Amino acid sequence: MVVSAGGVAVGAEGEPTRAGTRREMLRGLLAPAMALALAPVVAASRPASVEPRPGEEAFDETYHGRRIQGFKTATTAMAAHGAVGEHWQVTVDGRPLHLMRRADGTWLSMVDHYRSYPTPLAAARAAVDEMGPGEHLRDMAPGPVSGEQTDMGGHLHMGGDHGVYA
Amino acid sequence: MAYTRKDVSRLTSAEKRRFVNAMLEVKRRGQYDEFVRLHIEYYTSDGEDGLRAAHMTPSFLPWHRRFLLELEKALRRVDSSVSVPYWDWTRDRTAASAPWTADLLGGNGRITDHRVTTGPFAYAAGHWTIKEGVTDGKFLTRDLGRARDPIALPTRGELESALAERVYDVSPWDSTVTRGFRNKLEGWGTGRGSVAWRNHNRVHRWVGGAMLGGASVNDPVFWLHHAFVDLQWTRWQARHKGARYLPAKPPGVGDEQHGRIVARHEKMPPWDVTPDQMEDVSRIYRYV
Secondary structure (H helix, E strand, O other), rough: OHHHHHHHHHHOOOOOOOOOOOOHHHHHHHHHHHHHHHHHHHHOOOOOOOOOOOOOOOOEEEEEOEEEEEEEHHHHHHHHOOOOOOEEEEEEEOOOOOOEEEEOOOOEEEEOOOOOOHHHHHHHHHHHOOOOOOOOOOOOOOOOOOHHHHHHHHHHOOOOOOOOOO | OEEEEEEEEHHHHHHHHEEEEEEEEHHHHOOHHHHHHHHHOOOOOOOOOOOOOOOOOHHHHHHHHHHHHHHHHHHHHHHOOOOOOOOOOOOOOOOOOOOOOOOOOOOOOOOOOOOOOOOOOOHHHHHOOOOOOOEEEOOOOOOOOOOOOOOOOOHHHHHHHHOOOOOOOOOOOOOOOOOOOOHHHEOOOOOHHHHHEEEEEEEEHHHHHHHOOOOOOHOOHHHHHHHHHHHHHHHHHHHHHOOOOOOOOOOOOOOOOOOOOOOOOOOOOOOOOOHHHHHHOOOOOOOO
């Protein structure tokens, strides 16, 4: 799984790496060069189809002048957690809207992070409600590449761990 | 010698000016955007697999305590007289009250696009361009009170319902628990509608704009809000003598929360510090 590869390559904390967390997603986005290098792995780990197949759950609508599209990409083997394990890819005007799932099965989006919604569609509509005219989603954390990202972590690791607050 | 964190409504003009100037300098140095990124990076939800250090988790309080200390350290490198003030949203409850004044955080966003146009953090002032936002907007946004679908700030009674809890947190240690101080304060509810979002979460929603999203740190009020949340932890400890951070020990291998939360003596990423070490910080700062 590419996210695991990303976590291992970039992460220095040594914590167990798991798929699908925000941290791994960010690492991927923050490291274009690395992402490129890992592109074949990404392709291999993705579900075979990126378009909704017949019978698959999906939505595609215009809501308040914005096109919101989404489809379920995978149901992973985390069935032990009940609702957990369902993954959706959602876009607003073609740009990815990152969704996260709560343990109760509800959904929250990157735009609206302090409450959750019953379905991915409801979360996407709520995100549109919050977006101003002419405002577009963007890829998270553009700019620094992986090296600087690691330095950033290093900066915040620095100072205080040994002595000041310990 | 411990320094103090003050009620933002009681800062002198000079204290406000120095706080604002230190914030702008930390932003100018590029450090501020690192804090924004870090907060995004550590937001792992409880419906996902993975370690939850910052939200929907017992370490919500010590993680943010440490996060505030890091920002405060950056501010104090600029001006050693500065600390993070707290916003008591049970008292200062309108868009006209502290901290929304032109000499501190500036006021509400305008109706058309929620852009903040007053105060030192207004885009036109030239010192506060959003670089790590959820959207491509370069300006700070707010929608105080949520004009389209109004909500109120949490009441004193709502806060009291959290402080009255006798245990710090309970299994399964996530956003679904209905008992325990941590989630009553963090504010994840069950059911539908705005009553389901309480205390900490409700304040993020009341401020709106940038504060609503994953990049909420972009609004300087993030720190004032979290200083007040942090103060509640101190108050809760004082009220429930001897009550400690829970869980004391990590959930076992067979537990669904195994490896997903931080126990009292485990390190809290990204720092080399445990919740236990964050429980008493009275020698670093105190609230006045």
